[in-house]
Amino acid sequence: MRHRLLVPGAAALSLLLAIPASAADFTPGAPGVGDTYYPESGNGGYDVSHYDLRLKYQPKTDLLEGTATLLAKTTQDLSRFNLDFGLKVSEIRINGKKASFARSGKHELEVTPATPLEKGKQISVVVRYAGKPSELKIDGYSAWARTPDGGVVAQEPDAAVWWFPSNDHPTDKATYDISVAVPDGTQALSNGVLASQSSKLGWTRYNWRSDKPQATYLTTLAVGKFDLTTDKTANGLPVINAISKDLGANEGSAKASIERTTEITEWLESVFGAYPFNAVGGYVPNVPAGYALETQTRPFYGKNAFDRGTNVSVVVHELAHQWYGDSVSLKDWKDIWINEGFAAYSQWLWSEKEGEGTAQELADYVYAQHPSDDPFWKVKPGNPGAENQFDDAVYDRGALALQALRNKVGDKVFFGLLKSWPTENRYGNASVADFVKFAEKKSGKQLAGFFDTWLFQPSKPALGAAKQALGAHQAPVAEPKSWKQIAATHEVHGH
Numbered sequence: 219m220r221h222r223l224l225v226p227g228a229a230a231l232s233l234l235l236a237i238p239a240s241a242a243d244f245t246p247g248a249p250g251v252g253d254t255y256y257p258e259s260g261n262g263g264y265d266v267s268h269y270d271l272r273l274k275y276q277p278k279t280d281l282l283e284g285t286a287t288l289l290a291k292t293t294q295d296l297s298r299f300n301l302d303f304g305l306k307v308s309e310i311r312i313n314g315k316k317a318s319f320a321r322s323g324k325h326e327l328e329v330t331p332a333t334p335l336e337k338g339k340q341i342s343v344v345v346r347y348a349g350k351p352s353e354l355k356i357d358g359y360s361a362w363a364r365t366p367d368g369g370v371v372a373q374e375p376d377a378a379v380w381w382f383p384s385n386d387h388p389t390d391k392a393t394y395d396i397s398v399a400v401p402d403g404t405q406a407l408s409n410g411v412l413a414s415q416s417s418k419l420g421w422t423r424y425n426w427r428s429d430k431p432q433a434t435y436l437t438t439l440a441v442g443k444f445d446l447t448t449d450k451t452a453n454g455l456p457v458i459n460a461i462s463k464d465l466g467a468n469e470g471s472a473k474a475s476i477e478r479t480t481e482i483t484e485w486l487e488s489v490f491g492a493y494p495f496n497a498v499g500g501y502v503p504n505v506p507a508g509y510a511l512e513t514q515t516r517p518f519y520g521k522n523a524f525d526r527g528t529n530v531s532v533v534v535h536e537l538a539h540q541w542y543g544d545s546v547s548l549k550d551w552k553d554i555w556i557n558e559g560f561a562a563y564s565q566w567l568w569s570e571k572e573g574e575g576t577a578q579e580l581a582d583y584v585y586a587q588h589p590s591d592d593p594f595w596k597v598k599p600g601n602p603g604a605e606n607q608f609d610d611a612v613y614d615r616g617a618l619a620l621q622a623l624r625n626k627v628g629d630k631v632f633f634g635l636l637k638s639w640p641t642e643n644r645y646g647n648a649s650v651a652d653f654v655k656f657a658e659k660k661s662g663k664q665l666a667g668f669f670d671t672w673l674f675q676p677s678k679p680a681l682g683a684a685k686q687a688l689g690a691h692q693a694p695v696a697e698p699k700s701w702k703q704i705a706a707t708h709e710v711h712g713h
Contacts, residue, residue, distance in 0.1 A: 244335075245295065247261055249326050254550050255551040259376070259386055259387045266290045266385050267393070268394070270287040271284060271395070272397045273439075277369065281349075286382050290341050291339065294337050296335040301383040301384065302384055303345070303378075304354045305354060307383075309345075312343055324357070327383060356376075361379075362380045368440070369440075372511045373435070375551055378437060387434070393430065393431065394426075395425070396409070396437075397423060399422070400422060400441050402421065403422075403443070406439065407424075407426075407516065410497050433547050436512065436514040444501065445460070447459045449479075453484075453493070455496075457479055459479060460501040460502070461473050462502060462504040462521070471524040472523075476499075482533055482537050486538060486540075490538070491638075494545040495545070497515045500516060500536070510536050519532065531707050543557035545644050549652075552601045552650075553650050554602065554608075555616050555619075559617055562616055568700075575701065577624070585618065595611070595676065596676045597612065599616040600673030600674045634660060
C-alpha cells in the first residue's frame with residue numbers, strides 16, 4: 219500500500235521549527251550522589267571519563283595555578299551541574315563556550331552552560347583557577363600539607379577539592395594526565411608513569427599519566443625534593459619509589475620499608491591475581507603525619523609512620539588496596555569493609571607467609587583480646603558509621619570475618635574468591651552486599667546469616683559460633699610475633 223506524503227504549509231512548518239525543546243525538560247544535576255555518610259560528595263547529571271590537569275606550583279608561596287579539562291558524558295538533560303572545588307575560579311568553558319558559575323555550600327561550584335546540555339552527549343569542561351591550597355579550609359581543615367620544600371595532598375575520603383575541580387566520589391572514576399611545573403631542582407610526583415619531563419626558564423615540567431579508572435581521592439600530588447629509585451617486577455611492571463631528602467632519623471626505616479614494594483607486589487599477585495595498573499611504588503614526603511593512604515599506583519606514607527622503625531606490614535596493607543579499594547572501589551562509603559577488611563587480612567596472610575603468626579593465630583588472638591563488653595564489638599564493619607569509618611574494629615574485626623569465612627568455605631574456595639573478586643569486578647564499584655552474593659555464588663553456600671553475625675551485629679559472636687568458624691577458645695592466647703607491627707599499622711590509618 220502506498221501512502222501519500224503530506225507536506226505542511228510553509229507557515230505551519232515555520233511554526234513547528236520555531237518551538238524549542240521545553241525548558242522544563244532540562245533540570246539541574248544533583249549537588250551530591252546521595253552517599254550514606256557524605257551526601258554532598260560527588261554530583262549528578264554527568265560522568266567524567268578523563269581529567270587533564272595542567273598545573274604550576276610555587277613552593278615558596280604555596281600558589282597553585284591550574285587549567286583543568288574534564289571530558290564527560292551527560293546522563294540527563296542538564297540546565298546546570300555542579301563541580302566539587304574550593305579554589306578561586308577565573309573562567310569556565312563548556313564545549314569551548316563561556317559558562318557562568320557561582321558558589322554554594324561548602325565546596326560546590328554551580329556551572330551553568332550557555333545553552334542547556336542534552337542527555338547522552340560528550341562534553342568538555344575547561345576550568346581556569348588559582349589559589350593557595352593550604353589556606354582553603356573546609357570545616358576548619360585542609361587536606362593540603364605544606365612541607366619545607368613543597369606541598370602534598372593525600373587524604374581520605376576527600377582530597378580533590380583542594381587542587382582540582384571534579385566529580386568527587388569513588389563511583390565516578392576516570393583516567394588522568396597530570397602535568398605539573400615546579401622550580402628547577404624540585405620534583406613533582408603523581409600517579410601512574412612519568413610520560414615526559416622538560417625544563418625551560420627555571421621551571422621543570424613533569425607529565426604523569428594514569429591510564430586506568432581512578433577515584434578522585436586516590437589521585438595524589440607531591441612537590442618537593444626526593445631520592446627516587448626505579449625497578450621492575452618480574453612481569454615488567456615499572457616500580458617508582460620516592461623518599462624525601464629531609465626525613466631525618468626516619469629515612470633509613472622508611473626506605474627499608476618501601477623498597478620492598480617490588481617483592482610485596484609480586485607476592486600479592488600470587489594471592490589476588492594480576493596487578494591492575496600501569497605502575498606501582500610509594501612515596502614518603504616530609505609530612506609530620508602518621509597515616510598512610512592507598513593513592514593509586516603510588517601509596518602515600520607519612521613520615522611518622524616509621525617512628526618505631528621499619529614497617530613492612532603497612533606497605534603490604536597499602537599495596538593490597540590496589541586490588542581492594544582502588545581497582546574494585548566501594549559504591550558508598552558505608553561499604554568501607556570491602557576496602558579495609560581485605561587490606562588488613564592481607565597483612566595476616568603476609569604474617570603467615572613470613573612465619574610470624576598464622577592468620578588463624580591472629581584471629582584467635584584478636585577474638586580473645588576483646589571481652590564481650592568491649593566497645594570494639596559495637597562497631598559494625600559492614601556499616602560502621604562515618605564516625606567509626608577508620609576504627610580499629612573495621613580492620614581487626616573485618617579481617618576476623620574473613621578468617622571465619624576461610625574456615626567456613628575451605629581454603630580452595632576462599633583463595634579462589636580472593637582472586638576472582640578483583641578480577642571479575644576490575645575497575646568497577648561494589649558494595650558489601652555485592653560481595654556477600656558473590657561469595658554465595660562461588661561457594662554454593664547460604665552466607666547471609668554468617669556475614670550478618672560477623673559484620674553487622676553490634677555484639678561479640680558467641681563462643682560456639684566462634685569455635686565453629688575460628689577454633690577460638692577462652693584460654694589465654696599468645697601474641698603472634700607480627701602483631702605489634704600490624705597494630706602499629708592501625709595507628710597510621712587515622713585519616
